């Protein structure tokens with residue numbers, strides 16, 4: 001499917017926000033795909049990290065809102081330690097999550113956990129999940 | 136030797152077997168492990184957003200507690216606590232502007248500049264206790280039990296807090312050798328187990344956990360050691376689901392590394408706490424005639 005890229009579609013303020021939140025110069029990404037090769041979730045997500053980086057560079061705000069993969073990211077930093085451009089991709093994923101979460105949206109409902117699941121669950125599982133996926 | 140120890144919340148509840156075994160082992164090795172008199176949850180994950188300083192307050196408070204106690208080192212067991220505390224500590228050491236903001240915000244506390252060193256228990260064992268001391272204290276050598284060394288993510292990444300340089304990790308192997316086990320390296324030793332996605336995307340987490348277990352089996356491991364209660368949950372508590380989903384036919388016994396240490400030091404069940412492990416984990420030790 002052809003994607004229109006023009007001054008109209010490139011959301012500059014969105015690019016600025018991603019750069020500011022992540023502290024990463026996303027323009028450094030040269031699309032090698034190493035990050036996706038290192039990502040444990042890459043065979044399960046709709047959009048690999050390389051593609052997310054490109055979409056972010058091009059300020060594709062709406063298209064990125066549809067992407068599910070940064071919600072499946074486990075913040076394992078495999079991408080980060082392998083990027084030849086020294087980009088901390090895990091921080092870019094976090095920036096994208098926060099741009100949604102900060103609109104007071106929950107991507108996981110704590111109340112959906114039943115008592116039986118809670119009984120065995122280590123606290124770190126809950127604390128980290130709520131930190132990453134709730135507002 | 137007196138050392139400050141930060142347990143974290145999971146070790147006080149769901150991972151008593153990680154903690155009890157470590158504390159008893161330290162006593163047996165003559166180390167005075169002093170739990171911080173006051174501590175709070177560190178937040179489990181390091182905040183990755185540059186503008187989010189409020190989530191650094193919790194781990195920094197814990198570091199201030201250690202400093203107040205007069206310690207220059209604080210030891211942690213849980214891999215996630217280690218990562219969170221170590222990264223907050225680096226931030227306080229390296230970022231002048233953020234350090235000032237955080238110190239100003241916590242104006243009731245002493246200013247903190249990264250005075251305390253955050254150590255994972257494995258590094259503490261190697262550098263402060265020493266493998267020779269451990270080796271000499273072993274009463275029940277593990278008789279070459281083939282144990283897969285699972286590091287997971289948070290001990291190894293990012294690079295600036297890795298407990299050893301990535302690609303040159305020997306520490307778990309040295310530990311296992313010191314207690315008489317045969318360390319088994321395997322390709323997925325530092326692959327993420329799925330972490331908190333076990334709640335949001337359990338199927339995906341089961342897949343990655345399956346890859347790890349399969350890789351350990353293929354490398355010839357009889358069992359696996361780890362250091363994180365969330366890894367333990369995903370790889371052991373959830374193992375029945377993982378095996379079924381990935382059509383893996385063999386169970387993998389999983390232990391916290393501290394449990395094998397306590398057993399090797401000849402400590403009893405109240406220290407080893409194998410009662411909190413899976414059935415197959417206890418079975419394996421029984422079959423090998425270890426005291427369980």
Ligand code: SF4
Pocket residue numbers: 028029030031032033034035036049050053082083084085086087089
């Ligand atoms: S590894 Fe780095 S440079 Fe390569 S695609 Fe990923 S972000 Fe871009």
Ligand code: SF4
Pocket residue numbers: 035038039040041042049072073074075076077078079080089090093
């Ligand atoms: S941090 Fe997220 S995107 Fe990066 S490798 Fe891990 S799961 Fe994949």
Ligand code: SF4
Pocket residue numbers: 123124127142143144145146175176177178179180213215216219
């Ligand atoms: S990481 Fe955890 S176990 Fe560690 S203190 Fe924080 S939430 Fe608790």
Ligand code: SF4
Pocket residue numbers: 074076214215286287288289290326327328329330331363365366
């Ligand atoms: S729970 Fe998984 S994500 Fe966390 S340290 Fe363990 S391996 Fe890593």
